[in-house]
Amino acid sequence: MSGGAGDLRPGTRAVHAGLPAARLGEPFLPGPVLASSFHLAGDADPAAGYGRFGNPTWERYEAALGELEGGEVVSFASGMAAVSAVLLALVRPGDVLVCVDDAYPGVRSIAREHLEPRGVEVRGVPTDDAALLAALPGARLVWVESPSNPELRVVDLPALAAAAGAAGALLAVDGTLATPLRQRPLELGVALSVASGTKALSGHSDLLIGHVASRDPELLAQVRAWRALTGGIPGPFEAWLAHRSLATLGIRVERQEANAEALAGLLAAHPAVRGARWPGVGCVVAFELAGAGPAQRFIDACRLVADATSFGGVHSSAERRARWGTDAVGEGFVRFSCGVEDTEDLLADVAAALDVIAG
Ligand SMILES: Cc1ncc(COP(=O)(O)O)c(C=O)c1O
Structure with missing residues (x-):
């Protein structure tokens, strides 16, 4: 080169x-x-x-x-x-x-x-x-x-x-x-x-x-x-x-950010979700559901999203951050890390999981 x-x-x-x-x-x-x-x-x-x-x-x-x-x-x-x-x-x-x-x-x-x-x-x-x-x-x-x-x-x-x-x-x-x-x-x-x-x-x-x-x-x-x-x-x-x-950092981050932006849009428009935010870079989207129960049920209902701490991996993951007791966030606060799944599949999975907690 x-x-x-x-x-x-x-x-x-x-x-x-x-x-x-x-x-x-x-x-x-x-x-x-x-x-x-x-x-x-x-x-x-x-x-x-x-x-x-x-x-x-x-x-x-x-x-x-x-x-x-x-x-x-x-x-x-x-x-x-x-x-x-x-x-x-x-x-x-x-x-x-x-x-x-x-x-x-x-x-x-x-x-x-x-x-x-x-x-x-x-x-x-x-x-x-x-x-x-x-x-x-x-x-x-x-x-x-x-x-x-x-x-x-x-x-x-x-x-x-x-x-x-x-x-x-x-x-x-x-x-x-x-x-x-x-x-x-x-x-x-x-x-x-x-x-x-x-x-x-x-x-x-x-x-x-x-x-x-x-x-x-x-x-x-x-x-x-x-x-x-x-x-x-x-x-x-x-x-x-x-x-x-x-070597794959560029394409991973591109897909993760595309997923994060789309997810933040979906969450912002959903009546069960409060405070959806994405800072414009990176894979993490944060939002709040109505307490610990709904947040955990949401995570459990996602098929493509691992219940796991950390962020940035190719597999989408999410956690109820208050479970660690280390951050000043509410019981229903979810930290969601977007992976590199196809955007449509990830959004469909999240939308279906939100329907579960709403229903
Ligand atoms: C922002 C930030 N800094 C530092 C660390 C610590 O990194 P490690 O777990 O690799 O020791 C973490 C881990 O979660 C983190 O999220």
Whole structure:
């Protein structure tokens, strides 16, 4: 392939990202390197030599994601391993952490159960531009999720990034829902783009992986050193599967978004449904039914929709989010993740399930 990656659309970039130059008889994407130890030649090599320090399969995956994110990437065993690397390696006792109240529950737990007791001031704020701007003075790190989930709020990232920079704070954005196909936080001035690749990025509900992207080599060095020390490394097989899955990211997201838009339209027009929303990117649609019973009966009545947590997979799934007790949502709140089924089939299935609860 010739020409810079910059002249290509994101879906095309995802097909080719991180692949080695064509060589006669070689595969497009070389297989996973399964190794804990590598041959060394006399001197120590802190970047290689041992499977916790480096692995060619992750490095290829990181190069691929770096092309999509527009920065350098450090990959992790899961989204939470990536989150904790940022929060625990970059926030010190005496620092102020601003964290949105509807961040992924694990993020809030790290802040409250591990940072606060170590002398970090944690400021919880709603996912709201004015509230975030007001919380900036004195902050070391600002953590937002945009679009947030499960409530699907969005933040003006360029404005917040500029204000955070002026206040001397680092802005970290969890962009799991949008994926770098739809949102590249680093291009918007954000210091750290963090995501769970367990969701739409890998998209098949068959692995956990995560990453941190940045354009700041010093921040990345701290995050990478944290990974090598604590061992939150991705398995080579998972990294390889995630890399393989990037090739279909564009078509998966296109279909998921087409399904999400159509589903949001159907739900908005249905008398049993309140508050149907889709933020315009990603696979998740949120809505409310009249309590826990109707919401669970709806999910159970769908034939094509798995009762499952998480989102972003090729198979549609839904859950009554209040069952976990971790989010400020009503008992009838449903988080619906659109898969890649044919739109007509998915809509017919949902419409029939809504008839069941109405009848
Ligand atoms: C927005 C968001 N960030 C982070 C995570 C954590 O990712 P993982 O489950 O891969 O550790 C999740 C998981 O659900 C998530 O939804």
